[in-house]
Amino acid sequence: MEHLKQFKDTDFDISNIQLFRNIQPDQLHFIAQAIGHCPILRAHSGEIVLDSNSGSSNLFILLRGTLALTSNTARRQLESSTVQYFAGECVGEISVLDEEGHLSTIAAVTDSELLVIDSETMWKLIDESNGVARNLLQLLSFRIRAANAQLRNRQKVGEFYRQLSMVDGLTGLNNRSWLNTQLPGLIDNARASETDLSIIMVDLDHFKQFNDRFGHVLGDEALQAAAKVISAGLRPTDFAARYGGEEMIIILPNTNKESALVVAERLCDRIRNTKVFQNDAISLPHITASLGLAGLAEGQDGLGVIASADAALYRAKERGRNQVAM
Structure with a gap:
């Protein structure tokens, strides 16, 4: 100076x-x-x-x-x-x-x-x-x-951006990072309070064919429509996340498998009856989903209960899709 x-x-x-x-x-x-x-x-x-x-x-x-x-x-x-x-x-x-x-x-x-x-x-x-x-x-x-x-x-x-980083940009659901961070705590809470916890895996049926026929823009709209149905059909204490691609996962704290089955059946029906877009000239303006349900078993961690729900999801697909399997 x-x-x-x-x-x-x-x-x-x-x-x-x-x-x-x-x-x-x-x-x-x-x-x-x-x-x-x-x-x-x-x-x-x-x-x-x-x-x-x-x-x-x-x-x-x-x-x-x-x-x-x-x-x-x-x-x-x-x-x-x-x-x-x-x-x-x-x-x-x-x-x-x-x-x-x-x-x-x-x-x-x-x-x-x-x-x-x-x-x-x-x-x-x-x-x-x-x-x-x-x-x-x-x-x-x-x-x-x-x-x-x-x-x-x-x-x-910092908290705003942290929360933003936990949200899937397309569907508005929580994302995989959120799931990896929060699921272990939800499982720990269920064990500590000796309550049930159920998981539902949701996969949109024949989604690749949907994209090939209607294009990826309408494919994104289909994902958004399904996500809205799922969000609207859950309690404030429940959680939903996009697991990857067209797969979504639902976490139901304090819910046994019987009650979770009622939720899954209702969501399956609502997705089936949801129009992705309005165009009477195009057939099949609807989407369907297969859902797999599992309850948290003794000794299971997050990966274990997700694997159980995923196995149930594949059973629903093998049985013809557009349904729920446990």
């Missing part, structure tokens, strides 16, 4: 500096004398002002220009940074207090002028001026609250 002059050679009004606001005139006079020897530096646009890899412990007060939190000096990133500093604000106070390196990297967004106060002078101000100490505490409190708010926002955004 370019050295311009010392603070005593300027006519800058220190009451405009956040750290020195609302301070008695006699204390302001003392502060002006104490920081008189401190240099004023110019940081050009994009130049690093405060480096997280640096061990220096200076406080920087921005007199003119704009600074921003950054990981590099890319101009576009600086201008879009959500953490920016404007004239009158300061950075680097933490490194002065704990005499450790800076926590962040901060760069100039525009050409800026900065007053640099060394740690020895800063501690002298804190010791001699209650106003400076009070303002510093308020500043640190604000920074902590802002950091906590930013952390909460990041957690919310």
Whole structure:
């Protein structure tokens, strides 16, 4: 950074500096004398002002220009940074207090002028001026609250994208990743509460032929139609996921095989009677599905109960499809 002059050679009004606001005139006079020897530096646009890899412990007060939190000096990133500093604000106070390196990297967004106060002078101000100490505490409190708010926002955004990554984009059902993550816990809950858990595997019949005849766009509509039927036919405590291709899986907590059979038969019937698209000129505007049902057996894990439901599904196919097998 370019050295311009010392603070005593300027006519800058220190009451405009956040750290020195609302301070008695006699204390302001003392502060002006104490920081008189401190240099004023110019940081050009994009130049690093405060480096997280640096061990220096200076406080920087921005007199003119704009600074921003950054990981590099890319101009576009600086201008879009959500953490920016404007004239009158300061950075680097933490490194002065704990005499450790800076926590962040901060760069100039525009050409800026900065007053640099060394740690020895800063501690002298804190010791001699209650106003400076009070303002510093308020500043640190604000920074902590802002950091906590930013952390909460990041957690919310992270959770949003985590949830989004667990949803199948085509059908809106949960996806395979969700199943792999959640099924073990659902099984553990069933065992802990000594309740039943049933699995239904659903496979749309002759789906390749459907795609070949009507095209993949209508094939996607068929999958979406079946998914809507399944979602609408379940309780809020039940779960459905796209297992892969035209296969879907339904998890029914606290449900024995007899009750699950009723659910499976109802879904099979509703899928059979669902029109994928409206076109009287085309025959077979319907889809059907084969369903395999299994209950969680003693000692089974997720893979085991899915394998049992899958075996039942193949029995339904061998018997002619468009039906339920246990």
